Amino acid sequence: MAAPRAPLHLVTPVWNRGTRGTRGLSRAVAPEGSQKKGRSLLQFLADRFYDVQALREYLLRKQVLKVHQKNRPFTYIRERFGPHAAGAYFILKQGGAVKFQGKEWIRSDARGHFSLDFLKFQAVPVEAVDASGCAINYQGLDSVCEWAETAGLFICPSVVGSRKDHSASPPPPTVALKELQSLWLQRCPHVDDWCLGRLHPLANSLQELSLAGCPRISERGLASLHHLQNLRRLDISDLPAVSNPGLTRILVEEMLPSCQVLGADWAQGLPSGPEEQSRDTASPLPA
Amino acid sequence: MLRRALQPGLSRGVLGRGLGTHRGRSTLGKVEGSGGYRGSWVAPVSSYVTFRTRDPTHDGKTVGRLGEGDQNGKVSEIKKKIQSVLPRGAWNPLRDTSYLPPEHSDVVIVGGGVIGLSVAYWLKRLEKPQGAIRVLVVERDHTYSQASTALSVGGIRQQFSVPENIQLSLFSVEFLRNINEYLAVVDDPPLDIQFNPSGYLLLASEKGAAVMESNVKVQRQEGAKVCLMSPEQLRNKFPWINTEGVALASYGMEHEGWFDPWCLLQGLRRKVQSMGVLFCHGEVTRFVSSSSHTETTSGEEVTLRRIHEVHAQEEMYLSRCPVCGPGPPSPPPLVPAGEDGPQPGVPACGMCPRDQCGRGLVWPDRRAGWCREGAPWHPAGHPAPCGAEEKGPGLETPFVIDASGAYFRREGLGNNYLGGCSPTEEEEPDPGNLEVDHDFFQDKVWPPLAQRVPAFETLKVRSAWAGYYDYNTFDQNGVVGPHPLVVNMYFATGFSGHGLQQAPAVGRAVAEMVLDGHFRTINLSPFLFNRFYLGEKVQEHNII
Numbered sequence: 001m002a003a004p005r006a007p008l009h010l011v012t013p014v015w016n017r018g019t020r021g022t023r024g025l026s027r028a029v030a031p032e033g034s035q036k037k038g039r040s041l042l043q044f045l046a047d048r049f050y051d052v053q054a055l056r057e058y059l060l061r062k063q064v065l066k067v068h069q070k071n072r073p074f075t076y077i078r079e080r081f082g083p084h085a086a087g088a089y090f091i092l093k094q095g096g097a098v099k100f101q102g103k104e105w106i107r108s109d110a111r112g113h114f115s116l117d118f119l120k121f122q123a124v125p126v127e128a129v130d131a132s133g134c135a136i137n138y139q140g141l142d143s144v145c146e147w148a149e150t151a152g153l154f155i156c157p158s159v160v161g162s163r164k165d166h167s168a169s170p171p172p173p174t175v176a177l178k179e180l181q182s183l184w185l186q187r188c189p190h191v192d193d194w195c196l197g198r199l200h201p202l203a204n205s206l207q208e209l210s211l212a213g214c215p216r217i218s219e220r221g222l223a224s225l226h227h228l229q230n231l232r233r234l235d236i237s238d239l240p241a242v243s244n245p246g247l248t249r250i251l252v253e254e255m256l257p258s259c260q261v262l263g264a265d266w267a268q269g270l271p272s273g274p275e276e277q278s279r280d281t282a283s284p285l286p287a
Numbered sequence: 288m289l290r291r292a293l294q295p296g297l298s299r300g301v302l303g304r305g306l307g308t309h310r311g312r313s314t315l316g317k318v319e320g321s322g323g324y325r326g327s328w329v330a331p332v333s334s335y336v337t338f339r340t341r342d343p344t345h346d347g348k349t350v351g352r353l354g355e356g357d358q359n360g361k362v363s364e365i366k367k368k369i370q371s372v373l374p375r376g377a378w379n380p381l382r383d384t385s386y387l388p389p390e391h392s393d394v395v396i397v398g399g400g401v402i403g404l405s406v407a408y409w410l411k412r413l414e415k416p417q418g419a420i421r422v423l424v425v426e427r428d429h430t431y432s433q434a435s436t437a438l439s440v441g442g443i444r445q446q447f448s449v450p451e452n453i454q455l456s457l458f459s460v461e462f463l464r465n466i467n468e469y470l471a472v473v474d475d476p477p478l479d480i481q482f483n484p485s486g487y488l489l490l491a492s493e494k495g496a497a498v499m500e501s502n503v504k505v506q507r508q509e510g511a512k513v514c515l516m517s518p519e520q521l522r523n524k525f526p527w528i529n530t531e532g533v534a535l536a537s538y539g540m541e542h543e544g545w546f547d548p549w550c551l552l553q554g555l556r557r558k559v560q561s562m563g564v565l566f567c568h569g570e571v572t573r574f575v576s577s578s579s580h581t582e583t584t585s586g587e588e589v590t591l592r593r594i595h596e597v598h599a600q601e602e603m604y605l606s607r608c609p610v611c612g613p614g615p616p617s618p619p620p621l622v623p624a625g626e627d628g629p630q631p632g633v634p635a636c637g638m639c640p641r642d643q644c645g646r647g648l649v650w651p652d653r654r655a656g657w658c659r660e661g662a663p664w665h666p667a668g669h670p671a672p673c674g675a676e677e678k679g680p681g682l683e684t685p686f687v688i689d690a691s692g693a694y695f696r697r698e699g700l701g702n703n704y705l706g707g708c709s710p711t712e713e714e715e716p717d718p719g720n721l722e723v724d725h726d727f728f729q730d731k732v733w734p735p736l737a738q739r740v741p742a743f744e745t746l747k748v749r750s751a752w753a754g755y756y757d758y759n760t761f762d763q764n765g766v767v768g769p770h771p772l773v774v775n776m777y778f779a780t781g782f783s784g785h786g787l788q789q790a791p792a793v794g795r796a797v798a799e800m801v802l803d804g805h806f807r808t809i810n811l812s813p814f815l816f817n818r819f820y821l822g823e824k825v826q827e828h829n830i831i
Contacts, residue, residue: 039474042474043474046473046474053473060471060473064468064471138464193482193483193484194464194482194484196484197484197541197542197544198541200540200541218481219682220481220482220483220484220485221484222682223483223484223485223682223683223697224484224485224486224683226682226683227540243700244700247700248700251682251700252682254681254682255681255682255683
């Protein structure tokens with residue numbers, strides 16, 4: 001029932017560079033055909049030598065650790081400058097952009113540098129976050145939502161979720177403040193269904209969410225968006241892992257009645273005769 | 288070619304040390320020249336394969352001391368080693384017997400379902416140094432046609448009443464979320480367990496409302512994201528629900544849902560095979576053990592046993608074509624050597640001296656699931672063909688468990704639902720028969736669900752199946768840990784319907800117990816076998 005995906009082989013660029021110099025750097029997710037020759041040699045060697053196998057496993061683990069390293073929480077900054085600044089720093093470090101309430105967008109430049117002026121903003125809430133293309137995963141989103149929770153952005157009156165690491169009693173329910181309103185997670189390679197389940201603390205404030213082009217999001221994760229009752233714009237176009245885009249869009253529209261859902265046309269996927277309908281990718285969100 | 292030459296060498300134990308890599312401790316045990324095991328010259332003729340176990344790390348749990356009789360053992364060991372090097376010994380360069388299970392191994396795991404594979408995985412992952420122990424998994428049906436794992440509904444939740452269960456479930460969620468880091472195999476595609484993070488919704492009537500509230504308090508303390516909802520909030524959130532008779536509901540916001548258990552099983556299998564765990568396709572028939580008599584501190588006589596051999600009836604020539612299983616399920620296979628007769632479902636517990644504790648503890652329970660098509664659904668903007676119809680639960684439907692015990696969840700996008708109910712102990716059908724009883728659906732499953740969700744009055748049954756619960760009749764909680772009288776046997780069973788969702792965490796706990804002798808991460812001492820002797824129930828109330 002799920003959409004068939006090309007098998008993602010975790011190829012390590014470092015190793016390929018070592019064996020075949022002419023091949024050059026290969027991407028982490030490579031289509032199967034081009035890598036067949038190289039991989040069968042590697043596989044041959046890995047099947048016969050424990051050392052080669054161990055080395056390949058080590059390189060694979062290193063790749064995974066790299067993503068974890070990018071998503072580490074910045075606890076010092078959070079303690080010193082507050083949760084809003086910490087979250088903004090995290091997003092900017094990943095290569096995204098942040099907009100504080102009443103201020104302009106802050107982005108990092110091509111070399112990854114950004115100004116640290118925002119650290120001076122005390123308790124100015126973050127209004128919009130653009131994490132498109134960033135390597136943010138569940139752990140990173142966890143820290144973003146955590147600072148949203150502790151900043152009192154949103155606590156559902158019937159949920160007083162205390163975590164194990166907070167030794168104090170759970171924070172008292174506060175009136176929901178209009179704070180994080182837009183979250184753009186377009187083309188993020190590590191955002192998956194688990195991450196969507198993590199967004200429920202932002203329910204009272206989030207009005208715009210964009211998930212276009214994320215390769216790991218499927219209709220199962222979209223089902224958990226029903227917590228976000230204040231959502232007004234949702235972009236779920238171009239999700240390759242969704243098995244039936246048209247039907248999914250209709251179901252999501254039913255689930256979130258006051259939300260405008262940008263996605264595939266509902267007629268797409270219906271048998272339409274010998275001609276294949278061209279894929280209708282939604283236009284990018286208006287600025 | 289190089290690898291094949293390596294393998295028989297490695298299986299020789301001390302003598303087959305391998306090329307330059309330190310493989311840790313040698314596997315202990317005695318080599319027998321009877322054939323039928325890896326490295327044998329003679330073709331296997333008998334249908335019995337014997338292999339021995341010895342757990343060198345187990346220590347210190349016994350009351351008295353066990354005499355080993357080392358002197359004689361050493362001499363015969365040396366003799367056997369010499370024999371194995373000479374022609375007609377264990378080393379055999381010409382015949383490839385690598386498909387046969389080994390003669391001896393350090394740990395033998397009976398049962399290759401999700402719990403057994405999880406234990407194997409964590410043993411291999413936590414062993415120090417890497418490659419130190421040899422693990423063998425004995426599974427009687429490689430197609431898993433009647434295994435609880437394959438027939439499970441696949442839900443995972445933290446809404447339990449016992450804190451240890453909540454912790455197990457939380458760790459398992461973390462394992463599943465990072466499954467492609469835990470179970471990554473180089474060059475194999477990543478796993479997609481198809482997790483639906485839709486949450487669980489438990490409904491309680493007036494009677495159960497107070498219990499539910501205290502349960503939710505415990506759950507929140509452990510870190511589960513659960514909230515309580517009043518009937519009005521329920522109606523607002525899920526308009527398709529009929530809240531008549533519902534006093535309180537608990538809803539899991541995160542880390543709860545359902546997934547594909549088959550994918551988890553295959554992922555574990557693939558990973559443990561790559562880590563070097565060996566498989567035996569057969570059914571364990573008996574244990575051969577030695578016993579020693581000791582005295583407790585109060586002067587009572589106690590018999591301690593140590594298992595030396597595990598006998599398994601192997602399916603001949605089926606290890607290469609695992610298509611046909613060994614036949615209809617037999618009653619639980621373990622007939623302990625000479626002790627109290629076989630207790631149904633009790634995994635080799637016949638060695639305990641007092642016979643009232645072991646009887647009927649863990650029972651294969653049958654429960655059935657039905658896949659149903661809901662009310663016909665129409666895309667927005669299209670007229671319904673035959674008048675107004677109740678709209679079925681949509682995409683946001685959680686796993687709903689009614690106060691009566693019936694449950695259902697959404698399945699896929701096509702307005703299909705999966706539901707079922709566990710029979711009570713009085714209505715329990717014959718465990719040997721997995722035929723679906725459709726009358727049970729008509730009488731016990733459909734009425735409460737149709738009352739709860741009015742749209743279900745028009746549903747049609749599409750398919751049905753029945754599966755087993757490893758039901759612990761004592762307190763519906765798992766049995767984890769060592770047997771107090773059998774020195775080298777450990778349990779991981781009796782999870783009464785939530786084995787799948789606790790499998791990763793239980794596997795780790797058992798591996799820690801086997802390797803270190805105590806629980807390290809999650810303390811499962813309330814689930815030890817001793818509670819049956821002491822009569823201390825750790826009752827789990829939230830059982831589906």
